[in-house]
Amino acid sequence: MDDVLADATGQLINLYEKEFGVRVARESMNHREDREKFPAHNEAVFQFVFRKGFFRSMPVNEHSQQVMKKLNEKYEVFIVSSAMEFPNSLIEKLEWLNEHFPFLHWKQFVFCGKKSIVHGDYMIDDLPHNLDTFNGEKILFTAPHNMQYNHLTRVNGWLEVEQLLLK
Amino acid sequence: MDDVLADATGQLINLYEKEFGVRVARESMNHREDREKFPAHNEAVFQFVFRKGFFRSMPVNEHSQQVMKKLNEKYEVFIVSSAMEFPNSLIEKLEWLNEHFPFLHWKQFVFCGKKSIVHGDYMIDDLPHNLDTFNGEKILFTAPHNMQYNHLTRVNGWLEVEQLLLK
Secondary structure: OEOOOEOHHHHHHHHHHHHHOOOOOHHHHOOOOHHHOOOOOHHHHHHHOOOOOOOOOOOEOOOHHHHHHHHHHHOOOOEEEEOOOOHHHHHHHHHHHHHHOOOOOHHHEEEEOOHHHEOOOEEEEOOHHHHHOOOOEEEEEOOHHHOOOOOOEEEOOHHHHHHHHHO | OEOOOEOHHHHHHHHHHHHHOOOOOHHHHOOOOHHHOOOOOHHHHHHHOOOOOOOOOOOEOOOHHHHHHHHHHHOOOOEEEEOOOOHHHHHHHHHHHHHHOOOOOHHHEEEEOOHHHEOOOEEEEOOHHHHHOOOOEEEEEOOHHHOOOOOOEEEOOHHHHHHHHHO
């Protein structure tokens, strides 16, 4: 979900600006791991995710709805999200999916701590360590924190997912 | 979780008695599917699970804590629970696990809609349809609603899990 279906990075940029009065450019985060994305206050930023509403109000990533709708017609799709670390996020993520992806059924949702438990034909994820343990084809969804990895098939946005899996 | 780690059947029997004044014997439920376990009011019983606190206050199944603790020392254990149908249950199940199984880490928890997405070496479950799609060894945990199934390895309680997986 985060930084694949949802624009988690954008949400952090917005909250950072509100809190510290500085608008950080998305490009400045390239090649940086999660806890070093901002010029300062990275520990404070990490606390944003525990705030009520953080996940519920996440912007939707561009083209994710239209491409997911088509994927869902061709494949058995599951949304697998690391949610267990943030207890608030459980209900917020469920409500977010119901609002923005109403064509998906709750049977398709998986909230977990560690993604090594799931299997399938394809996994699309922004974190290489989630992909590393997957049995099927691994697809890295471009995000600022994964620009430094070159060992995986990469998609730059949802239109490239469409190209790869629906053409 | 339900009817494996947690005594969901016992929780329903208690709530039924409180609501309708009749204590239903656990044995009378043998061979009955979920929606026909009680002599009457089965639709009302199904609504119990949507009540706040239903999952949070679930009794712990006998011997589940001590055996799970040992399993957790020998195996990579995941708790996989169908929770998505009942939005309240998400946070309640997480809190319940943290209270009664404090030796497990949130990385070991999976709340899903459909268990066909998980894989592993062994699955212990009370519902044959969850086991049917599993890649590894399938172990049916005895519950009133599964007495009629004879095609799977069966364990009658947690001491038999210990016998099977820890001896």
